[in-house]
Amino acid sequence: MTTEDMPTRPPRVERQRPPTTADETTTLEAWLDFYRDTLALKCEGLDEQQLRTASAPPSELTLLGLVQHMTEVERAWFRRTLAGEDVASVYPSTGGQHDEGFSLLDEVSAEQAMTAWREEIAVAKRNCASRALDSTAPFHGQEVSLRWIYTHMIAEYARHDGHADLLRERIDGDTGV
Template sequence: MTTERLAPPLIADEREMLRAFLDYHRGTLAMKCDDLTDEQLRLRSSPPSALSLLGLVRHMAEVERTWFRRVIDAEDVPLVWSPEGDFQDAFDDGTATRHEAFDAWHREVEHARRIERSAPSLDVTGHQPRWGADVSLRLVMLHLIHEYARHNGHADLLREGIDRTVGA
């Protein structure tokens, strides 16, 4: 499997630029997982860390679900792997599979895209209970770009440790 990842435009309006950079980072995470077995995707970085590529995919499904569905859309949906709200729970991937993790992640990305596209502007707000504050869709998109970029750095190192594949 080879992930198609489109480069963001060099010139676009704010919303299109944010959308494109978020999709670019989503594609980067998927690309880092291309052509690996479930066992390879579950390989952990180094003890005691539970960090793995499959754990990152599961974690980002939780992040997408939280910020777009729970915060912006105010849906009353539980987290998938983090029933107590601890996002680190998603990293515990001992029995996880590519199919299970990527299905959940793809579903959450599609929900997020639907929510973002249906919002009349980036100024739409939702409430982030952890912060005790209202946040804009603009902040959510920037936060997700930051979250993916940070974790894609982890994914680079994990992938290199698995099969020496490097580069974005």
């Protein structure tokens, strides 16, 4: 088979490895972007049905549910907490409890969910752009710093990227990245 005969894949998400000798803000932002891009890579090239495929019974966890969840998490930390915005959830609860986006709705397509996620990331970046890492916001009767939020978000994405890796492997055998 020649290279002309090989099937072509759509362009992959450009994921940049974080710099090894940058200032703290650049390092935290770069690691957060790295993990955001990792989730995007785990979803890349899959169709609607594949993105809605649950891991294994009894779990209902899906890649699309992870994207929706991270949309809610971005919104909660960078808009509600950091910026003090009074914004509603993007994805309404489906079972009497707030499910933080994990539950899928038939009327929300994968494309719509990916767009909402990217929009929340863009707002998050704008809300962080003019703030120092030591700037704080009220949180449950205490103060939380932007540094803490970045660290928490890196951990949140890293944990869910592990879930995404397992989901993707179950769907089509793709591992790594």
